[in-house]
Amino acid sequence: MREYDEITSFLGTWGRFQKMVFFSLAFSILPNGFVGIYIVFVADTPPHECLIPEESNISESWRNVSIPLVEQDGQVKRSSCSRYSLEHLRNFSLLNYVPDVDVNVSQIQQESCLDGWKYSKEIYQSTIVTEWDLVCDNEYKVPLTSSLYFGGALVGTFLSGLMSDRLGRRPMLFVMMVVQTVATFAQIFSNSWEMFAAVYFLFGFGSIANYLIAYVLGCETLGPVERVVFSSMGVFMSSALGYMAMPAAAFLLRQWQWLVGAMVASGLLYVPLWWLIPESPRWLLSRGRVEEAEAILRNAARMNKVTVPQVIFTPDEIGNFLGNKEKTYSILDVLRSISVSSVVGICSLLWMVITLGYNSLILNTSNLSGSPYLNAFLSAAVEAPAYVIALLLLKFCSRHVCQSSTLLLGGTVILFIRFIPADFPGLAIAFEMLGKFGITAAFCVVYSVTSELFPTVVRNTAMGICSMAARVASILSPYIIYLGKSHKFLPYIIMGSLAIFGGLLCLLLPETYGKVLPETITEMQTMKGLKRNKAPNPDIGHHQYVQKEAKF
Structure with a gap:
């Protein structure tokens, strides 16, 4: 029986429809990159x-x-x-x-x-630290602020993953966009740290979730050729561009309320996307909504000026998709099989290791010597080549090579920072940016690896589980940097060691390079590297699995 990518191959590659979906979803992530790190400036502590x-x-x-x-750090x-x-x-x-x-x-x-x-007002006119005296006995509130944001992201990614698998990718994408924008606007009117932190939690609820949903929506809607580019140069590169714009905005707007106001204005970029982003046809089919999926595909064919087959889905293929609709899938279905749950566990650990390193390095930019604006820009700029390298690795290399090489590079370089003499701060910054390069590339790769491992019926739920695990690491990341107050190099030792551990751990995952995206849990269970159940689900036979494997 034909796979979804084979059925929709009549659309061709990089037609008008694919470009519209690609650039619309990429554009939807620009505000995420723009607002994602503003806490680095809004909650920085001036002398x-x-x-x-x-x-x-x-x-x-x-x-x-x-x-x-x-005496502090050897200086009086x-x-x-x-x-x-x-x-x-x-x-x-x-x-x-x-x-x-x-x-x-x-x-x-x-x-x-x-x-x-x-x-001192040499760098900032005001921050939330100067606004509410978050120093000395109250300095713990600064990392706690970021942890609350990541706590909101934990809850948001988990719930949005479940809801988007049930209600659809598109509606939940825009719901999360609204939550992010409204919460950002409410922060301007905070009259206490407690109010700011509570609203920041709500901001985190929406900001990471729409990023994740957009990624899944793009992977499911685009074809195999566009999917690889989208997974690296799409949402990730767009996020990096927004990230690079943030230090410039912070440099010009040095009062924290004005900077947050600029974040609110960026939410206006979401408005035209309502008419451009379609629902995932693959998800519609998994829910048995065949007519809606066909309507999107026929519209895509008109946009690409290609001929639509008289019959897009045969009765047997429709029956196969409708068969998947008979059961509502949940987290228990993901975790029921030992082999599948082990993949979930490994992916979750990888997400935690990578996210801990990535967010810690971002939060640490304000602690580096020199201008925090320049350091933040360098941290953002290094992401662009990282995504290009990730694209090349994903296109030509096995997923084991992609994931392990980037993590081992990042971890080794970060560990080496502790050996750089204090008289060479520029060299330390260069090594930190090289480490950020490796971790960023690994961040890009792990999204692709995870989305390729899990089937359509639970893909967003599985991604939500991994992202939820990553949020736990995110909650800890501000305190990893906080450890640097007592031991300057302890954060680097923790980040580097964990990255090297992740580079070895990923070798235990099944290889997905060159394989079609699984549609059902059973198809995932029959992937090479996973132990098959003794009594597989009848929605796919062994002979069908052998035929698919033979294609590669």
């Missing part, structure tokens, strides 16, 4: 120290030594969280005592920043 009020009646000489010196700096007792300083000032001549400053009692903080 700060305790505020010494002008009315404190302290002479200039004592004001200059009012902040204790502390002014403390950010303590000051010498203003009462003592005021008394010494009134007595005309001279610091370190009449009084040893280091012996004066210290106190916390009772009058708040003074923040």
Whole structure:
């Protein structure tokens, strides 16, 4: 029996329809790349120290030594969280005592920043850190803010995966777009960190989910030739372009409310896509909605100016698709088979390793030496060649080579950063960007590998499970960077070691290079590298499997 790609081959390749779907879905990801990292600037912590009020009646000489010196990362700096007792300083000032001549400053009692903080405005006019004093005892709220965002993404990707498998890819795609835009708009009116964090959770609910749904929709709608390009140069490259635009916007808009306002404006790009993005014909067939699927394919044929077969789907093929509709698939169906659940487990671990490294490296750009705007742009720019390399690897190499080579490269380079002397910050940044290159390419590849492993009837659910596992890693990523405050190189050791582990783990997955996308769970179970069930589902016979394998 013919596969879906064989049935729809009459559409040709790279016709007007395929280009419309490709560029519309790619365009839908531009705002995701644009808004995805703005927290790097909105929640950055500028240099700060305790505020010494002008009315404190302290002479200039004592004001200059009012902040204790502390050692941090081998350097002596002014403390950010303590000051010498203003009462003592005021008394010494009134007595005309001279610091370190009449009084040893280091012996004066210290106190916390009772009058708040003074923040440098050299880089930012305002951030949520300066807005609500998220420093010292409250500095834990900064990584917590990002973790809440990723927590929202966890819930959103899980629920949207289930709903898009049941209700359709297209409607859930636009629902998530609306959630993302509305939540971003609401952030502007936050009057406390708690309100900002709650809305940011809702923003995360929609922002990652529409990315994932768009990816699945494109893979299911496009043919084999376009699919490989879409999986690397489509949504991923579009995200990178949006990502590269973000540092420029942050450089021009240095007050956090204005920057968030620019994020809201980017949501207007979604509006025209309603008339351009179709539903997935493959999904419609899996739900038994044959007439709707045929209508989309006939419209695609008119756009491509090709002849439509008199009969697109034969009665037997329709019966096969309708047979898949008789059962509503759930997570239990994905996990019931030991062999299939092991693939889910390995893919989930890969997603966690890659996402942890990818998000940690993004969040770390503001901690690197030099301009945070330039560092963020470099982090974004390195993604473009990474996606080109991923495309070439996916097109010409086995999936084992694609996944393992990129992870091993990224992990090895990141581990090597700890050996670079502190006198060469530029070299450290170059190695970090090379590591980001490898992890980014691995991120692109793992989407393709996962979508090729799972069948249409549960593909979005399976992708949702993997993405949910990735969100767990995302929740931890801000705290991986936070560990750098106590041990500078500990984040690099963790990220590099896990990436190398993932590069070896992926070799356990079945090889999908050159194979057709499975339509049913049984077809997935009969893939080479998976143990077949003793009593396979009758929706595909052994002879059909052998015939398909013989084609490759």
